[in-house]
């Protein structure tokens with residue numbers, strides 16, 4: 001299989017309006033260019049250094065997203081160009097994104113990561129904390145943050161029912177956020193969930209953005 005045909009197959013399984021983020025963390029520029037030449041434009045990385053290097057080296061009409069846990073002291077390196085910060089998981093990180101957004105005069109698109117997995121190691125806001133944060137009005141302090149939705153990662157397990165149950169919790173939080181968020185900080189439209197091993201389950205639970213690495217670049 002080629003990168004182009006992998007992309008075509010996965011895009012073919014998406015509902016109308018859903019976005020495929022091609023995750024490039026295992027990929028060299030040559031492979032990313034193959035995806036680019038096949039027409040793909042939305043890519044994601046989970047290391048700041050790799051993201052800035054690839055952004056610098058590659059065509060400028062690519063939308064580069066940041067995917068995983070983001071350290072606050074590194075926000076400044078990506079603030080000028082990042083198209084979406086996918087995993088905002090604390091008030092302190094949001095405050096830093098706001099600060100760096102102000103410096104470059106950009107309202108930075110963000111997703112709030114909600115913790116759905118039972119695994120201890122996963123980052124993210126508990127649904128109740130996320131709701132409390134929105135209801136408290138904290139976001140008014142962060143005019144350079146634009147919340148576009150919710151991101152979630154399920155437990156890494158072969159128990160499909162458990163994965164579906166976890167994704168359903170994220171969908172509930174997404175629906176809640178759409179209904180309860182107001183003001184210039186919010187334009188809620190994206191529910192990002194699903195990776196190579198579980199994206200079909202994620203789509204069945206309402207995801208409209210999936211993040212795929214291995215199934216594009218390593219199969």
Ligand SMILES: *Cc1c(COP(=O)(O)O)cnc(C)c1O
Nearest residue numbers: 023046067195196211212213214
């Ligand atoms: C690596 C990664 C992905 C993609 O994983 P694959 O299993 O290779 O599809 C998606 N989301 C995040 C946050 C990642 O770190």
